[in-house]
Amino acid sequence: xxxxxxxxxxxxxxxxxxxxLRRCEGLGAIAHLMSSAEYLLCDSDLRATGLSQYDFTNxxxxxxxxxxxxxxxxxxxxxxxxxxxxxxxxxxxxxxxxVSGHRLRFVANTFLTLxxxxxxxxxRNSSDAADAASFVAQSAAAVxxxxxxxxxxxxxCLWYMATQSALSYAAAGWAKMYGSSWRNGDALFRIMRTxxxxxxxxxxxxxxxxxxxxSLGRAVLAMECCFPFVLAGPGRRxxxxxxxxxxxxxFVNARFMGLNRFLPAFVALHPAVLYVAGPRTRAGADGxxxxxxxxxxxxxAVMAAGGFAAMAVDARRRRRLVLKSREDEQSMLMSSGNxxxxxxxxxxxxxxxxxxxxxxxxxxxxxxxxxxxELARSYPVVTYTRAGYGSSTLAGxxxxxxxxxxxxxxxxxxxxxxxxxxxxxxxxxxxxxxWQAATHMAGRVLALVVVDCSHPSELAHTGGIARLxxxxxxxxxxxxxxxxxxxxxxxxxxxxxxxxxxxxxDLASIQAREPGTWSTARREWRAARDxxxxxxxxxxxxxxxxxxxxxxxxxxxxxxxxxxxxxxxxPRGQFHVIGSCNHDTVLSSATPARQIAQLINSFIxxxxxxxxxxxx
Amino acid sequence: xxxxxxWTAIAGSDRDRAALAVAAGFAxxxxxxxxxxxxxxxxDRLRRHRVPFRLWMPGWRLFAPDPDGCDYSLLFRTRSxxxxxxxxxxIRKPAERSWQHMVVxxxxxxxxxxxxxxxxxxxxxxxxxxxxxxxTRSYRMIESYVRRHVTERDAGTGNAEGFQxxxxxxxxxxxxxxxxxxxxxxxxxx
Numbered sequence: 001x002x003x004x005x006x007x008x009x010x011x012x013x014x015x016x017x018x019x020x021l022r023r024c025e026g027l028g029a030i031a032h033l034m035s036s037a038e039y040l041l042c043d044s045d046l047r048a049t050g051l052s053q054y055d056f057t058n059x060x061x062x063x064x065x066x067x068x069x070x071x072x073x074x075x076x077x078x079x080x081x082x083x084x085x086x087x088x089x090x091x092x093x094x095x096x097x098x099v100s101g102h103r104l105r106f107v108a109n110t111f112l113t114l115x116x117x118x119x120x121x122x123x124r125n126s127s128d129a130a131d132a133a134s135f136v137a138q139s140a141a142a143v144x145x146x147x148x149x150x151x152x153x154x155x156x157c158l159w160y161m162a163t164q165s166a167l168s169y170a171a172a173g174w175a176k177m178y179g180s181s182w183r184n185g186d187a188l189f190r191i192m193r194t195x196x197x198x199x200x201x202x203x204x205x206x207x208x209x210x211x212x213x214x215s216l217g218r219a220v221l222a223m224e225c226c227f228p229f230v231l232a233g234p235g236r237r238x239x240x241x242x243x244x245x246x247x248x249x250x251f252v253n254a255r256f257m258g259l260n261r262f263l264p265a266f267v268a269l270h271p272a273v274l275y276v277a278g279p280r281t282r283a284g285a286d287g288x289x290x291x292x293x294x295x296x297x298x299x300x301a302v303m304a305a306g307g308f309a310a311m312a313v314d315a316r317r318r319r320r321l322v323l324k325s326r327e328d329e330q331s332m333l334m335s336s337g338n339x340x341x342x343x344x345x346x347x348x349x350x351x352x353x354x355x356x357x358x359x360x361x362x363x364x365x366x367x368x369x370x371x372x373x374e375l376a377r378s379y380p381v382v383t384y385t386r387a388g389y390g391s392s393t394l395a396g397x398x399x400x401x402x403x404x405x406x407x408x409x410x411x412x413x414x415x416x417x418x419x420x421x422x423x424x425x426x427x428x429x430x431x432x433x434x435w436q437a438a439t440h441m442a443g444r445v446l447a448l449v450v451v452d453c454s455h456p457s458e459l460a461h462t463g464g465i466a467r468l469x470x471x472x473x474x475x476x477x478x479x480x481x482x483x484x485x486x487x488x489x490x491x492x493x494x495x496x497x498x499x500x501x502x503x504x505x506d507l508a509s510i511q512a513r514e515p516g517t518w519s520t521a522r523r524e525w526r527a528a529r530d531x532x533x534x535x536x537x538x539x540x541x542x543x544x545x546x547x548x549x550x551x552x553x554x555x556x557x558x559x560x561x562x563x564x565x566x567x568x569x570x571p572r573g574q575f576h577v578i579g580s581c582n583h584d585t586v587l588s589s590a591t592p593a594r595q596i597a598q599l600i601n602s603f604i605x606x607x608x609x610x611x612x613x614x615x616x
Numbered sequence: 617x618x619x620x621x622x623w624t625a626i627a628g629s630d631r632d633r634a635a636l637a638v639a640a641g642f643a644x645x646x647x648x649x650x651x652x653x654x655x656x657x658x659x660d661r662l663r664r665h666r667v668p669f670r671l672w673m674p675g676w677r678l679f680a681p682d683p684d685g686c687d688y689s690l691l692f693r694t695r696s697x698x699x700x701x702x703x704x705x706x707i708r709k710p711a712e713r714s715w716q717h718m719v720v721x722x723x724x725x726x727x728x729x730x731x732x733x734x735x736x737x738x739x740x741x742x743x744x745x746x747x748x749x750x751x752t753r754s755y756r757m758i759e760s761y762v763r764r765h766v767t768e769r770d771a772g773t774g775n776a777e778g779f780q781x782x783x784x785x786x787x788x789x790x791x792x793x794x795x796x797x798x799x800x801x802x803x804x805x806x
Contacts, residue, residue, distance in 0.1 A: 190685030
């Protein structure tokens, strides 16, 4: 009686290591073969279109290493590219021949892996997830073959393929959970109606059977989200069912969505899923027992835990830096119970007005870094951070109202100004707040300045704006949620922080990755909608300087008209468009920020020097 | 002679550092892949690094969170030396699906490239003022793409002196929604 004969019957029906590896590399090879055939068939067209990258000497291209650039330029040559694709077809063919030996398989897999890497930068615009999936299959198979007959290494490779397969479905599924069209079942209609990824007849069929289509969409979502469960615990028993469903899903996509290479590329990872979901001990190809090594997932768990711990440490470091903030900051306890952190700089003449700078949504005092430096040469300037942001703390108040922010601003300005008149300057939502605050500070405000100010017309919760409002609200909530969960290290610093002064750049970047920044922004965003619906937004009784970024002026003609009205309705009002910037960069970039400072400077000078105003 | 490697022959004797290193390497790659595929794209710091080889960290969030549900097309018109302006003409549409496309579909590569470059152009357009847009890489790519089509259409006559293009967003087979004209270029020389 052979050893195989003593194994339980269930074990003998699952593929052992070598057949599994062969299936993975064979199916992956089909995807590579199709890919290279497509390139060879359309190479002349694609190259002539100029839509792909074939010149790596360009300064805008990110390849900095001269050696690497030389290699990429060489492989991007037309004759070399064609030769590589021809070689890839031959290599893929070798992997499809059942009798090809171990060494040949190693060479073929390695060639497919390296040639994919060499060609990818040039084909970046035309490559897709199928290329990535077949690369996973072939690169892991190449490592397995390179290791000769070491089963532990082969098992690590198969585990890698299986986990990438599970991740591919789970990542898509869970990201779709944030999409309203997937949740309400409309996503398939939206895909199928397009010429790029849809099909006319399938679309018409779906329109005729809306309930069935919605159920299908939800079934796809459920399959994708639950796929990783096949790798552990009782879910392993469901692996054949999930893998079959996924294969049918890819077949349908290949026929009706034009994703033909996705079928072999993603299905190439399925044998690995079945292998790792199967029993740890099974019959080998030669009749002996095979014991699967599961170190790779264990190591992944250890590394993931380590990564999470490192992110937690990084989050604590960021929090410490945010609370520490800048050395010259002071704090003030407001009547609302909020504690505001603020900086006072500059001095100016004894009768010079105090400038109070108010930031926008999710912004802190650092937003004004460039402009405040310029303004502080002539005037005393106060920059502060609203309650909830940075190191300013928000007293528990439920429900939150924007009136509190207006009251805090008013109190801070009056206390800091002493006998001086006040000029309130606000950016974005801060512009809306200073406009409101001016009505509470009658007799104390000399002038108002607003930059890309939020306007009630855009805060109102109606029409198309309602959808945008909901999207932004959801995005703010998501960011706060994931930051609280400790993923802040994975959030990139906002692009606008890169152009800020070097001494505040890091702090601004860290503040932007604080959970409090996003939850406060969401709270303010909702409060702004309610406030805008009921609070008057009439013309002020003081001069107003209304500034608008060039890009905002171009994109939003209705807002441009509203700003014009705001300026013309105020006494001695002025309106200017700030060139070469958009809403995000109007304050964070040095040139527009300095231009703003100059305009504010001359605006205030005109008012102060005006005999009529002095009389008032 | 068997082509199968002797997996089991050395099983138990290969608990070496190499095996652990390979497993650790793959585990590390998987960690990076997970970290770069979180459900929300606001945490894509790892994906922002513009390295030439992105295949190590595949992006799996296809059609998420919501599918675009739209096609982006290019229309162009030409101006002759005599100042005559042609009617708007479309650049080729993706072919209707067929069973043959399951085996090979060469047109997909061009369509994918065009779609990516148009998306880049629109992203640049959201960020930059229209006067600076023609200086961007995406704009120049689209312009040269359209120029090629103009030249092809104009072959033999040589009448076209300049051309202009429009980026249109439409809903493909669903004609209940009006197309949206997103970007109109200035005239460029052929």
